[in-house]
Amino acid sequence: MLALHQTALGGPEVLRLTEVPRPAPGPGEVLVAVHAAGLNPTDFKHRAHSIFLPPPPMTLGWDVSGTVVETGVGVTLFRLGDEVFGMLPYPCGAGSHAEYVTGPARAFAAKPAGVDHVQAAALPLAALTAWQALVDTADLRAGQRVLIHAAAGGVGHLAVQIAKERGAHVTGTASAAKHDFLREIGVDVCIDYRTEDFTDTEQRYDVVLDAIGGETATRSVGVLRPGGILVSLVPDAEDTQATAEKAQVRAVTLLVEHDQAGIRAVARLADRGKLRAHVSGTFPLAEGARAHALGETGHTTGKLVITVR
Template sequence: MRVITQQAVGDPAVLELVEAACPEPGYGQVLIRTGAVGVNPVDAHVRSGALPMLGEPPFTVGWDIAGTVETAGPGVSAFVAGDEVMGMLALPGAGNTYADYVLASVNEIVSKPAGLTVEQAAGLPMAGLTAWQSLVGLAHLQPGQRVLVHRAAGGVGHLAVQIAKALGAHVIATASAGKHDLLRRLGADEPVDYRTRDFTEVGSVDAVFDLVGGEYGARSARIVAPGGVLVSACPQDTGLTPELITELGIRHAVTFVHPSAPDLARLTALVQAGRLTVHVDQVLSLAEAVKAHEIVAAGAVTGKLVLVP
């Protein structure tokens, strides 16, 4: 099979397409024939060495997968050959999804809903789980609450907008003006152009989901109502101090996304109910992984970028 690997950390050019032996599923695993692979910022952080999660190269990045079960290993009864599945694998270990065939544990995958193409399905797991685990697991978002989502047109953000709306929240969403129509279609009540308007003018909110970090953290914290919560998805630079959190009387939580078939099943239930979709911005081939990482580095992706074999 073909697989993207790297012999050193560095810029996107370190990614190489090579031939490798196809893996065999072990106990509790399935072998998935890749239909599409989601590309996420963490892929680039690991590739560059900024996040040394996988140790020294060689290794293969990628954690999101959608495809078809090729073979079910021993002890697997939930899936059989031919089943269409999707999932986020192994994080913080190696998911190895930039490949023609991928091994997955059954507790990391779910059936692909009919309402998503294979490309959309590949774009949902990591971004969707990040949003769900932040808004539901950490923020405990409730109907009628006001939530501010930063970088709302990105991979995680555009899913967070839809999840928050499905939970019954009033959704305020920051993004450039050209993305406001998309955000309204996804359920945003108040798109805010961060280039021309200070987002703190929106008034008090019950929750903030911060996908930017840095100075956005402190500015956002100051508009959270006492007793409210700010969830940071940028642990390396939240822009917050314990002293500020205490002074403001709010709660602060940091997201560390983890694989979860139950959470993923809740997301696919929203898909089936017509409450959640995935906006795929670009589809590239696996052989174009270098180009994909260059696009991610430029920071101009609306929704998701995916690779196909």
């Protein structure tokens, strides 16, 4: 099979369309013919620095939407021909930027019939991150107030939709050029991070979702009400924890997990039209390096997707 493969760490230029062995499903696994695979910032970071993965050679990609073409021993959830989508186990289950990929059957859910493969591939990692942050961790409820940093980003714009579906009041930060988009997806109050200080307010939030880290995370503690929670997607600094303890709020760092209950919840929202990824660009597998280069600019809205079939 063909895969977007790398044998060294570095910039997008290290990615090559390469013929590699097609994997076979082990016990409890399915082999999926990939139709489309989402691209996330973690792909850029792992391509350049490996982070959680062993050194190259490797094929990246955690998001996947496709068709089950083979099942391993013990799989009861899916049959050949089923259309599925999901997130491979993060961080060590990468490999969806290829024509075929294997993964645990319970990392997948049935793809909603009304959602195409590109849209389905854009959802899993980012939507699961948002769901696990807002629902599983923060227990966001109707009437609560949430501040979402980088609200037009991959995780951010899906977190906005999940928060609104749960009845929360949403404030989102993004550049002014993206405020119309934020309003379209339900943001109640938009903050231009380039010209406005999000701490310059009397407003206090029940939840802050932070995808930026560093000083932004630490300063976010100050806008939480007592008993509120900061969920950061970037490893927290000691000063953030110390600041949170003094302010009597909770600060946690989330690392997304593959989660069948979560991906089924995402599927239900998508099936009802309550959760939709904004796909700002698609690229064939052979042009995966170009997708990486665009994504690394940090200026895209929503998600980029690699198409395979």
